[in-house]
Amino acid sequence: MFCRSITWFTCVFMAVVIASHNNDTGFITGFDPEVTVDQLRTNSPELSTTTERAQEVEGSTAADLATLLDAGDGAVVTLVAGDTRLVAHRAVLAARSPVFQEMFQHDTLEASGGRVVIPDVEGPVLRHLLSYMYTLQAPQLPSVAPQVLAAADSYGLPHLKAAFEQQVAAQLSVENAVATALLALRHSCPVLKQAAVTFIKAHTLQVVMTQGWADATVSHPHYVVELTRLIAEPPAQTSTAATTESGSAPITRPHGDDGQAAVTAPPHVSTCHTPPPDDATVRRMRILSQEERGRWLIQAAEEGAVEKLQALLAAGADVGARDGDRNTALHWAVAEGHVGAARCLVEAGADVAATNNEKNTPLHTAAYRGREAMVQLLVAFFADPNARNGVGWTPLHRAAFYGKEEAAAALLEAGSDRWARDDSGAVPRHLARQNKHQQLVELLTSSFPSY
Structure with missing residues (x-):
């Protein structure tokens, strides 16, 4: 036989x-x-x-x-x-x-x-x-x-993948180092990732000056953020997460032309640096249609399921998928206060300027729900603190109207214009006074002349 x-x-x-x-x-x-x-x-x-x-x-x-x-x-x-x-x-x-x-x-x-x-x-x-x-x-x-x-x-x-990690690593050069590192990050290749990061650390200036680095910054900004983090780590920590749930690294934003102070995330902000998703889970999710993966992504964001989010993103889910009201997964993570899920999404390239049917951005949602940590996270990823929704409200207008003092304070620190007028001519202080949010009125009036 x-x-x-x-x-x-x-x-x-x-x-x-x-x-x-x-x-x-x-x-x-x-x-x-x-x-x-x-x-x-x-x-x-x-x-x-x-x-x-x-x-x-x-x-x-x-x-x-x-x-x-x-x-x-x-x-x-x-x-x-x-x-x-x-x-x-x-x-x-x-x-x-x-x-x-x-x-x-x-x-x-x-x-x-x-x-x-x-x-x-x-x-x-x-x-x-x-x-x-x-x-x-x-x-x-x-x-x-x-x-x-x-x-x-x-x-x-997996064996074929492992063998080709070796072959790709053997061809590392200044010209292809960035592409190789991105390949390793996209496909969870620990050996290749370590080789690429070590090579880039040894040739940092030459690599950063290549066209590959410039192109990656535009096409895959979330991977460049992760790669930069890995390059900045001490050698002994290259293959481990830089942060833990008990003490995450600060999220900062550069000083603007107006001298605006950098925004730092509070210590409890969790990160998306959890273990890579299980390969079998990712493969099962790849069988789903793109529409189904999008629905699952939004549901995972609403639930704050970071590991599920990572698996869906690894399986090719569209980070910009929307529900019937054109809310993105980021809108939902922000609304429900899941900071770790929100960070995972923005690091994966979620658009912080995306608007729903009412033209509200995720920052508008954070202001409405009073999510101070979300405000800090989103502005750290360059969300516009003066974006306008369908009635001309900025996020500060929403915080003022709904009495969200801590979110309003975070928005002011991030550069929100307290004198911005909506379509009816109202500034945020008008809305706070209208709804009898006296502490907010005082916050929005402090150190400024009356009008």
């Missing part, structure tokens, strides 16, 4: 190669058959553990593929990546990748049909991914190493 299985596998594999060649040449172009799992061992505990797991799987390859003998109709699917068409067996894909396993187990279009579109992987990279799933041998592909690493992470192939 074993010999028959091996013979069958050899025939099937040749058929796959021929079928893929008819649709897209070079099924295993660039694959080095001499690179084995044993050769990829390193002194890194993370990589060694992953390699050992891969070897265990490799030992059962023949037994796994023997199931193809009885697979029957529907055993083969066509993977489509752009113009590339590759034929593969469902059983192999499901056995090697938890993403494909989930896909084929549920009632999805891919499960019922014979065609699977792979939108996030280019054709040549998909060929290498498929080669690995059949052979469990990691090729040496320096020219496409970052793309293969990203694809391996997306489809749950």
Whole structure:
């Protein structure tokens, strides 16, 4: 039976190669058959553990593929990546990748049909991914190493991902250091992250002067914030979180032209530097539609579920997703007072200037709910303290109207204009007096002449 299985596998594999060649040449172009799992061992505990797991799987390859003998109709699917068409067996894909396993187990279009579109992987990279799933041998592909690493992470192939962390790290240079660091942060690559941060620390001036740094600051500001934090840490702390729940680092904003003092978050402000989300959780969330991920993100923000937020963001959820009233997840985190969730969202790129149906920004929401810590957090990330909503109210108008003295004081410290007039001509003090918030009236009048 074993010999028959091996013979069958050899025939099937040749058929796959021929079928893929008819649709897209070079099924295993660039694959080095001499690179084995044993050769990829390193002194890194993370990589060694992953390699050992891969070897265990490799030992059962023949037994796994023997199931193809009885697979029957529907055993083969066509993977489509752009113009590339590759034929593969469902059983192999499901056995090697938890993403494909989930896909084929549920009632999805891919499960019922014979065609699977792979939108996030280019054709040549998909060929290498498929080669690995059949052979469990990691090729040496320096020219496409970052793309293969990203694809391996997306489809749950930890050994391949670990092997390509090494390949990407071996190519570090001043020109690609920032891109490499961002790749490591996006795909939770601890070994590659440490290598990139160490390299950048040794060449900080040269790296910061590159176009890559400038581009990253515009396209991925939240990752640049995290990278800057890692670079600033002492060497012994590079791989650990800089803060804890009991004592987080200050959130500051530069002095403005008017000499406005920097805003510092209170000690209880939690951060988003929690452990990376579980890979299995992220993979399950990737199966959800973008709309579903957006709904879950808003719900997690409302609940203050930071770990769930991180997993959804890692799975590709849109940080700018909105509900029926055009509130973002950040609006909800602010409204419910979940500072850790709000910080997680702004670090992930949430727009602090986003407006809902009433043109209220998250800072307007913080003022209305009296969230002093939220005011400090949002202005630290450059929220406009004088933004106007649909009736011309600034956040200070809202704080004054609803009697939120502590939020009003934080807004004044952040530069809110106490003399700003709404569409009816009222300044914040008018609204405070109208609703008999005497302490606020005094705060908004203090050291200023009457009018």
